[in-house]
Amino acid sequence: MQETRVYPHLITGGGRRLGLAVVRHLLAQGEAVVISYRSFTPMVEELMAQGVHCIRADFTQPESVTKLIQTIEAEYRGLRSVIHNASDWSSEADNEDLQALMTRMWQVHVAAPYQLNMSLQSLLLCAANDLGQATDIIHLTDFVAEKGSDKHIAYAASKAGLANLSLSFARQLAPKVKVNAIAPSLLMFQQGDNKEYQQKALKKSLLCLEPGEQEGVAAVQYLLSSRYMTGRTLALDGGRHLA
Numbered sequence: 001m002q003e004t005r006v007y008p009h010l011i012t013g014g015g016r017r018l019g020l021a022v023v024r025h026l027l028a029q030g031e032a033v034v035i036s037y038r039s040f041t042p043m044v045e046e047l048m049a050q051g052v053h054c055i056r057a058d059f060t061q062p063e064s065v066t067k068l069i070q071t072i073e074a075e076y077r078g079l080r081s082v083i084h085n086a087s088d089w090s091s092e093a094d095n096e097d098l099q100a101l102m103t104r105m106w107q108v109h110v111a112a113p114y115q116l117n118m119s120l121q122s123l124l125l126c127a128a129n130d131l132g133q134a135t136d137i138i139h140l141t142d143f144v145a146e147k148g149s150d151k152h153i154a155y156a157a158s159k160a161g162l163a164n165l166s167l168s169f170a171r172q173l174a175p176k177v178k179v180n181a182i183a184p185s186l187l188m189f190q191q192g193d194n195k196e197y198q199q200k201a202l203k204k205s206l207l208c209l210e211p212g213e214q215e216g217v218a219a220v221q222y223l224l225s226s227r228y229m230t231g232r233t234l235a236l237d238g239g240r241h242l243a
Ligand SMILES: NC(=O)C1=CN([C@@H]2O[C@H](COP(=O)(O)OP(=O)(O)OC[C@H]3O[C@@H](n4cnc5c(N)ncnc54)[C@H](OP(=O)(O)O)[C@@H]3O)[C@@H](O)[C@H]2O)C=CC1
Pocket: 012, 013, 014, 015, 016, 017, 018, 019, 037, 038, 039, 040, 057, 058, 059, 060, 084, 085, 086, 087, 088, 089, 108, 140, 141, 142, 143, 183, 184, 185, 186, 187, 188, 189
């Protein structure tokens, strides 16, 4: 009897916060996981010790993305999913060179996911054929992709570009690969966010709460389990669109 192959999930930016929570969730389910990381941290070291294949890649550098792709192509015959979580939340206030900021936002949030999807779609299709079920691409976008942001203009525009990739790749890869997005408004604050900022951010939604990373994990799990969603965005925004 032919053995069923195990195809890993690829999570970009899997070394901390939401990416790490998704990694832990999938490992707990006995899934195989590969991550990309930028900063080598004790957490990445711990994941390596647990047998997670951790590949260093800086998405500001196209050649680094190419090396990530080549490493995956050499090691795996298929992929169960590609989860584009890596992101650089930079603001105009923190960047003097605005041209460089826009270039970096576009490279990290659009060009790198595009390069990964174009190169790795054959592995997603191979796994879908072998498993007899659709595989998945999931883009982590942002509420501001639709609404804009007055403090993260380049970031928001690049997340809108990422959201649009979901539509094109959903068309190109159906029915073997489902392609969807998750657009949080707030999942979890950054360590440096002060109380005043947090209170102001909480008031932007109807539900006025910081849901935490498990809200994002649940959305990823829903999309991986769904048989009938593609080209769509799960909005995790606490009713902010009505506030
Ligand atoms: N947190 C929230 O409330 C919200 C999150 N989102 C989206 O959800 C996703 C996860 O959010 P969150 O966990 O807070 O994200 P973080 O900003 O905490 O982490 C993002 C990850 O991306 C990686 N990364 C950053 N820059 C690069 C780069 N140049 N090349 C490769 N990797 C890079 C980081 O790697 P490293 O750690 O190695 O430096 C990190 O692992 C993101 O796409 C985010 O935009 C959207 C709205 C709200």
